[in-house]
Amino acid sequence: MRMRRHSLQQEEETGIDLTPMLDVVFIMLIFFIVTSTFMREAGVEVQRPQADTASAQDAGNIFIAVTADGQIWIDKQAVDARSVRAHVERLRVDQPDGAVVVQADEDARTGLVVQVMDQARLAGVRDVALAATAGGR
Template identity: 80%
Template sequence: MRMRRHHYQQDDETGIDLTPMLDVVFIMLIFFIVTSTFIRESGVEVQRPQAESASPQDKGNILIAITGNGEIWMDKQQIDIRSVRAHVERMRVDQPDGAVVVQADEEARTGLVVQVMDQARLAGVTDVALAASAGAR
């Protein structure tokens, strides 16, 4: 009678396969990148007027700053009043339901502020707000 010898082969890989976990991590990373919103700053700091009735607005995604000497800033670059509408339309492609917040300096001309708000509305934005600091003087 012939004896068989059973030779068991040991697998070289006795560890845990991490490939499915890495796949899940990359899918989650892609999901968070696609669904996140990025806040675009206007590019200049202005001295906002104070108001007792000021309240925070959660969805102010497009910021337009107007300085005291009449400069208009969007997306960290100075722009002309004639190009406000085009810039707002371009930024709305990324965030179609975003609101526009106009950050006007205390010394800014009222006429320029109204023109900027009008250009934002002509670009299709229905929610245009004027920024103010909370509290009275």
């Protein structure tokens, strides 16, 4: 009988303990979630104009979309042109050195696009870019 207990105990000890490996996997998962950055989208798709001199830029942190019918979208919300500055200031709290990318529809009014860019600059943003699609017509 004593031999039998000994053989069962040996079989149980030969198994692999996965607890430390699972701990490492969960720690890595938490690390990647905490360090990842999430892109904020404007909330509406626009038909950007094409430009031969368009070049790829690093992704901006704040996207502002201006539609053909004069709507302004920031962070998936339609906003008024007068409140663009306040929204940009609120979004800059997370990343003070962030850039603003204005995604204007090719049929959007130029005056409205300039007003949006001006409001972003008044909010303290140094880098305001206008999005375009590379390639000619």
